[in-house]
Amino acid sequence: MKKGKVGDDIEPPSYQEATAGYGEMEAQFAWDDKTIRRTFIRKVYAILMLQLSVTVGIVSLFTFCAPVRFYIQTHPNLYMMSYVMFLVTYIMLSCCGDLRRKFPWNALLLLLFTLSMAFMMGFVSSFYNTKSVILCLGITTLVCLSVTIFSFQSKIDVTSYQGVLFSMCMAMLLCAITISIVVPFGYVPWLHAIYAVIGAILFTLFLAFDTQLLLGNKRYSISPEEYIFATLSLYLDVIYLFSFMLQLLGGGRE
Secondary structure: OOOOOOOOOOOOOOHHHHOOOHHHHHHHHHHHHHHHHHHHHHHHHHHHHHHHHHHHHHHHHHHHOHHHHHHHHOOOHHHHHHHHHHHHHHHHHHHOHHHHOOOOHHHHHHHHHHHHHHHHHHHHHOOEOHHHHHHHHHHHHHHHHHHHHHHHHOOOOHHHOHHHHHHHHHHHHHHHHHHHHHHHHOOOHHHHHHHHHHHHHHHHHHHHHHHHHHHOOOOOOOOOOOHHHHHHHHHHHHHHHHHHHHHHHOOEOO
């Protein structure tokens, strides 16, 4: 009996025949996903480099230029205005998902966020001597490069250690509460140093955590659509790391 005629029994295709094109389709999907992920990572780091360049420029201006340093130190209300802008833009970028994905509003909010944060860091840095600021900038740069290389090359999945990060956040919170209670009775250098060390370690781990979220091959990952939020997270990790390094190693101006 010949196959293929109307009314004849047609044998079902074999497994190899039915799945002949699946391998090629999966390979194409995997390739497309890798391409999207690489484009996403390049976009995030390009924006991050711009943010850090603006921040370093403003910090350098407030640190090296004596008239500017004197002006901002005698006008602390500018710091408060920057802090308010920082909070508003951070809340809008973090909580309003549709807004941070919509151009050009996401770019405008990110610019205002970066300028406000850079101004605050410049204001704080102006009270430290120049050598301390340069030293902390150098150490922060080396730490960030080392953590980034580790995060990309290591098989250790930092995204699965959320419990460790939470425990360190609680330890930092308790230390901050203790400092707020003790400070009115007198400054305790060793307690402040412990707080700065915990903060530096915590945000170094957060930097590794947020970096691995970009990769897409760990337990947790971030969507390629969230490039603004990813940039925001990495930028804050670097800035907070620098601020804690400054608290730990920085010396005040004479």
